[in-house]
Amino acid sequence: MNNLPEKKFRAGAISATIWNNSTTDKFGNLVSYKTVSFDRRYKDKDGIWQSSNSLRVNDLPKAKLVLGEAYKYLLLKGEGKELSDAESQQSEKNQEVESEMEEII
Numbered sequence: 001m002n003n004l005p006e007k008k009f010r011a012g013a014i015s016a017t018i019w020n021n022s023t024t025d026k027f028g029n030l031v032s033y034k035t036v037s038f039d040r041r042y043k044d045k046d047g048i049w050q051s052s053n054s055l056r057v058n059d060l061p062k063a064k065l066v067l068g069e070a071y072k073y074l075l076l077k078g079e080g081k082e083l084s085d086a087e088s089q090q091s092e093k094n095q096e097v098e099s100e101m102e103e104i105i
Helices: 057-076 085-104
Strands: 008-010 014-024 030-043 049-054
Touching: 008 057, 014 057, 030 057
Parallel strands: none
Antiparallel strands: 008 014, 014 030, 030 049
């Protein structure tokens, strides 16, 4: 497969990129799958662009946004399985925590 990303989601300097990958299973069949890479772009002291997967506190909401969009994109394309009951419950808990955090902020 080519080395171009399928899709990239950005929020400021934070991005999540979806890649197409393939491998051969133990029976010799070609198996395709997708991966998501994540990074934060910044300029170093010399003004040269660099990448990092370390985040600052203020980067966390943007990271959550781009990773959520990547997840949603893959689910809608049929790449992921339906959310299990446990994942659905965890998602509901996360939404409750987010609401509480918004009230605090």
